[in-house]
Amino acid sequence: xxxxxxxxxxxxGRLLISYSLHSDALLHNHQLSSPPTSYSRLQEGVxxxxxxxxxxxxxxFHHSPLLLSLFSTVIPLSSAISPALxxxxxxxxxxxxxxxxxARSKLESSRRDGLIAALYLLNPYxxxxxxxxxxxxxxxxxxxxxxSFASQGSSSQAxxxxxxxxxxxLPSALLAAPIVMLxxxxxxxxxxxxxxxxxxxxxxxxxxxxxLVYALSLTMISTVISDGWTWVPKTWGASxxxxxxxxxxxxxxxxxxxxxxxxRPFFLVVFSAHLVIYVAPLCIKFQHDPLYVTFLLQGIxxxxxxxxxxxxxxxxxxxxxxxxxxxxxxxxxxxxxxxHVHASxxxxLFHHLWLGQGSGNANFFYASTLVFGMANGAAxxxxxxxxxRIAFGEKVPGHEVVQK
Amino acid sequence: MVKSTxxxxxxxxxxxxxxxxxxxxxxxxLSLKSLxxxxxxxxxxxxxxxxxxxxxxxxxxxxxxxxxxxTLFPLSLGQxxxxxxxxEMHLTLNSGRWDYTRWGYPEEAGVATGAELWxxxxxxxxxxxxxxxxxxxxxxxxxxxxxxxxxxxRRTTSPSHSFKPEGHLPKYSQPHxxxxxxxxxxxxxxxxxxxFLKLLxxxxxxxxxxxxxxxxxxxxxxxxxxxxxxWDKNEGVVVELSxxxxxxxxxxxxxxxxxxxxxxxxxxxxxxHCTAAVASVIEVDLPVDVAYSISPEPSSxxxxxxxxxxxxxxxxxxxxxKWPGEEAFAYPLHxxxxxxxxxxxxxxxxxxxxxxxxxxxxxxxxxxxxATVLYVETMPWFVQFYxxxxxxxxxxxxxxxxxxxxxxxxxxxxxxxxxxEPRLRxxxxxxxxxxxxxxxxxxxxxxxxxxxxxxWDLPPAVLVPLRTTRPSNSTTPNVSTTSDATPLTQSxxxxxxxxxRIYTRNLLVDLATPDFSMPYNVIIMSxxxxxxxxxxxxxxxxxxFVLVNVAPRVVAAEAVSK
Numbered sequence: 001x002x003x004x005x006x007x008x009x010x011x012x013g014r015l016l017i018s019y020s021l022h023s024d025a026l027l028h029n030h031q032l033s034s035p036p037t038s039y040s041r042l043q044e045g046v047x048x049x050x051x052x053x054x055x056x057x058x059x060x061f062h063h064s065p066l067l068l069s070l071f072s073t074v075i076p077l078s079s080a081i082s083p084a085l086x087x088x089x090x091x092x093x094x095x096x097x098x099x100x101x102x103a104r105s106k107l108e109s110s111r112r113d114g115l116i117a118a119l120y121l122l123n124p125y126x127x128x129x130x131x132x133x134x135x136x137x138x139x140x141x142x143x144x145x146x147x148s149f150a151s152q153g154s155s156s157q158a159x160x161x162x163x164x165x166x167x168x169x170l171p172s173a174l175l176a177a178p179i180v181m182l183x184x185x186x187x188x189x190x191x192x193x194x195x196x197x198x199x200x201x202x203x204x205x206x207x208x209x210x211x212l213v214y215a216l217s218l219t220m221i222s223t224v225i226s227d228g229w230t231w232v233p234k235t236w237g238a239s240x241x242x243x244x245x246x247x248x249x250x251x252x253x254x255x256x257x258x259x260x261x262x263x264r265p266f267f268l269v270v271f272s273a274h275l276v277i278y279v280a281p282l283c284i285k286f287q288h289d290p291l292y293v294t295f296l297l298q299g300i301x302x303x304x305x306x307x308x309x310x311x312x313x314x315x316x317x318x319x320x321x322x323x324x325x326x327x328x329x330x331x332x333x334x335x336x337x338x339x340h341v342h343a344s345x346x347x348x349l350f351h352h353l354w355l356g357q358g359s360g361n362a363n364f365f366y367a368s369t370l371v372f373g374m375a376n377g378a379a380x381x382x383x384x385x386x387x388x389r390i391a392f393g394e395k396v397p398g399h400e401v402v403q404k
Numbered sequence: 405m406v407k408s409t410x411x412x413x414x415x416x417x418x419x420x421x422x423x424x425x426x427x428x429x430x431x432x433x434l435s436l437k438s439l440x441x442x443x444x445x446x447x448x449x450x451x452x453x454x455x456x457x458x459x460x461x462x463x464x465x466x467x468x469x470x471x472x473x474x475t476l477f478p479l480s481l482g483q484x485x486x487x488x489x490x491x492e493m494h495l496t497l498n499s500g501r502w503d504y505t506r507w508g509y510p511e512e513a514g515v516a517t518g519a520e521l522w523x524x525x526x527x528x529x530x531x532x533x534x535x536x537x538x539x540x541x542x543x544x545x546x547x548x549x550x551x552x553x554x555x556x557x558r559r560t561t562s563p564s565h566s567f568k569p570e571g572h573l574p575k576y577s578q579p580h581x582x583x584x585x586x587x588x589x590x591x592x593x594x595x596x597x598x599x600f601l602k603l604l605x606x607x608x609x610x611x612x613x614x615x616x617x618x619x620x621x622x623x624x625x626x627x628x629x630x631x632x633x634x635w636d637k638n639e640g641v642v643v644e645l646s647x648x649x650x651x652x653x654x655x656x657x658x659x660x661x662x663x664x665x666x667x668x669x670x671x672x673x674x675x676x677h678c679t680a681a682v683a684s685v686i687e688v689d690l691p692v693d694v695a696y697s698i699s700p701e702p703s704s705x706x707x708x709x710x711x712x713x714x715x716x717x718x719x720x721x722x723x724x725x726k727w728p729g730e731e732a733f734a735y736p737l738h739x740x741x742x743x744x745x746x747x748x749x750x751x752x753x754x755x756x757x758x759x760x761x762x763x764x765x766x767x768x769x770x771x772x773x774x775a776t777v778l779y780v781e782t783m784p785w786f787v788q789f790y791x792x793x794x795x796x797x798x799x800x801x802x803x804x805x806x807x808x809x810x811x812x813x814x815x816x817x818x819x820x821x822x823x824x825e826p827r828l829r830x831x832x833x834x835x836x837x838x839x840x841x842x843x844x845x846x847x848x849x850x851x852x853x854x855x856x857x858x859x860w861d862l863p864p865a866v867l868v869p870l871r872t873t874r875p876s877n878s879t880t881p882n883v884s885t886t887s888d889a890t891p892l893t894q895s896x897x898x899x900x901x902x903x904x905r906i907y908t909r910n911l912l913v914d915l916a917t918p919d920f921s922m923p924y925n926v927i928i929m930s931x932x933x934x935x936x937x938x939x940x941x942x943x944x945x946x947x948x949f950v951l952v953n954v955a956p957r958v959v960a961a962e963a964v965s966k
Binding site: 028030040043044046047048051053055057058059060243244245246247251253254255256257258259260261274277278281282285300303304354355356358361362363366370373374377380381384385388389391392396397398399400401402403404 | 756757758759760785788790791792810812813814815816817818819822841843845846847848849850916917918919922923926927929930933934936937938940941942943944945946947948949950951952953954955
């Protein structure tokens, strides 16, 4: 598939869909946009901001002040512009995917480019979230942009994109470690031939410092925009304290709906710390291929972060396309696919039965989020397995690779 | 010698204490009014004035309070007012819905269904305003046996433009602030009336208060009690306890007539008057354009109002009003040609799902003049507004210019309620529709009430008409018109709207509920999933991969088979 031919066709198709399919049901769908990524809430925040009411004085608005200032001054949120803007972001994301692939495979262009772009643009999880105008589309684009810059060795741009991403969604800060490693060692695939990470500690410190400077300046800019620090507890605080228990395909919302009040702080700490635990072991074990660490870590975030939308696991699934060398070593791809099919049928169905129809209860939707969690977990474990198994080469008759 | 010093000491003490004693005055009043639909609206009012008394200054809260001596003023209420330094307070407990379209304006504005409490208190540094507000509502909850303790931060707002003080506010070092809260699901019942009666000097044994018969009052179509504390700089501290009820005399009459008497309405008559009262007056609104008979002969009848002085009737008083020409009462089939209120307001919450809905408010201005009103909406945090979807329409035409200003306090999840207070201009004789999308939040399972599936009562919205200045072209009086044939509309045109606030009915919102039996299951199942993923991933990351030769066994097996 020729990339220069595929991309315009797919983008044109996407534009057609996004302008013809303008439905309220999509816009308010809990699976496609969570409180910190909801388009309606962004509109509300911009409305309040324009009417000189601080949107962070209430509990409805969880978006970053950067988005607030962007959409209240530069780009107006309207039904004429927004679908195009969201499609544009996805196109940018798809292009970044292709450039990451080119950097990793050291090819100027390949027959795979078109496939990768199409896999990103036509992934139903990503497509639907983008139709719902969820700001997780921006997060995905920033993530891919950051990786793409990092793969090409443009450290400042990569770290700036990462800082903006962190600003929009706090858990993404965990991606800083593998991206710094990626900037030091490069995107080439060493999965099949592991080598020790040879990094210059001074360079790593410089990169980390640069990232922190960007993050701090964004924080200061936000503080100036929103005239005070009220935005911090409402944006970052929301992803740590989970004040809004609106259902989403993740695991946090029902857990903390049903939580005993005196255990709430404890489990909030456990759930937040749980995300941090994975960073160091993954970085150590996959030190030869930081791009793969970023990929796995993003998968973990997509499964276990506080306010996920379908776009987050969608991004993880689409980025599998960047690692074709691991495919022969996947243990249960069919099971994973079936779990995903199962979950993606159950999620909207049970959501409607509970909140729309009223004939189901909350447990129905909770059960489907569990299935979805299992599907994401299965994909994650299988990719981690394949990434490690590949180092032992193809299967030799009479021999088996096992863990001690 | 000892005796005389003791007497002197006592007299000195008496003089000293009498310095804090203010003269008190108690008066009682009952008004009865026949309504268009055959019902009878009654209002009992018991007013105690502590002359020249001043509400306690909040700065003096750190010091010991002066001793208070009351003779008629209810001590338990007085203590509450003093210990929380409350300048003005209004508590209403109502049951049922006041039907403005059929009954017109109530005599007392506070007809919100459920409990409503608002207080003006001076700010102070010694004890914070919110602490005193909390103390006040808890003390009143104890005094009136009502669940006013639930009027917490999640219900409290401060709509100071709409709930202006009804009395005067003394000048203290810091300004006065308003606290307002409503609890729509609170109902008034006998257990609230008993402490109410205990606050009266004659209890319910004599005077007008003896008509307060719980069996009859709580059978009324609409009933509610109110406690108003105000300060008038010319009079002193005024406490008014009132009880309003709308009786359906047709329903309880055997011949389906609308005739009523005290015996019929209250099951009692006034046997003796309350000697503590300086005035004890009963007022009956007399019907117009219909033949009627009233007995006994009123003390005075002026402007269609018959007055009785209870103290003049020693042998017992049972006022009765009859329509002798009427066989059975015929309910009016058509609404009144001229609306009974200047404004009509309806509010509905629509939307099929449990996650969002639409709030539609329509306000009709029945006046031939443009009017300005404040619309006050206090929503608990779990119903959140999307203000960007707010549309104002008149006859389906968008008229966003009618919103002249907006004061909006955003809700905080699990905390503060919304206060939405737009100032609207209402064109003459037209209906303004305000629609807006709302989001219904998801609550923690402990936040739901015991019967969660019933839904949540949402407090009534309030429409507060504002005093309007006349349009500039009509500031000159109409004397210049040559003939006296002034058009009717014009002569009606410049009357000020009735400034009494109007309450909407309560709403019931259906919130999504979690499964209340699931906490352990959810903790177990979610934790299992996380533990599985965690365990399997760390298993992969920590255990070493080895290549195991499994061939010999296979070869041996093959050899055996050969």
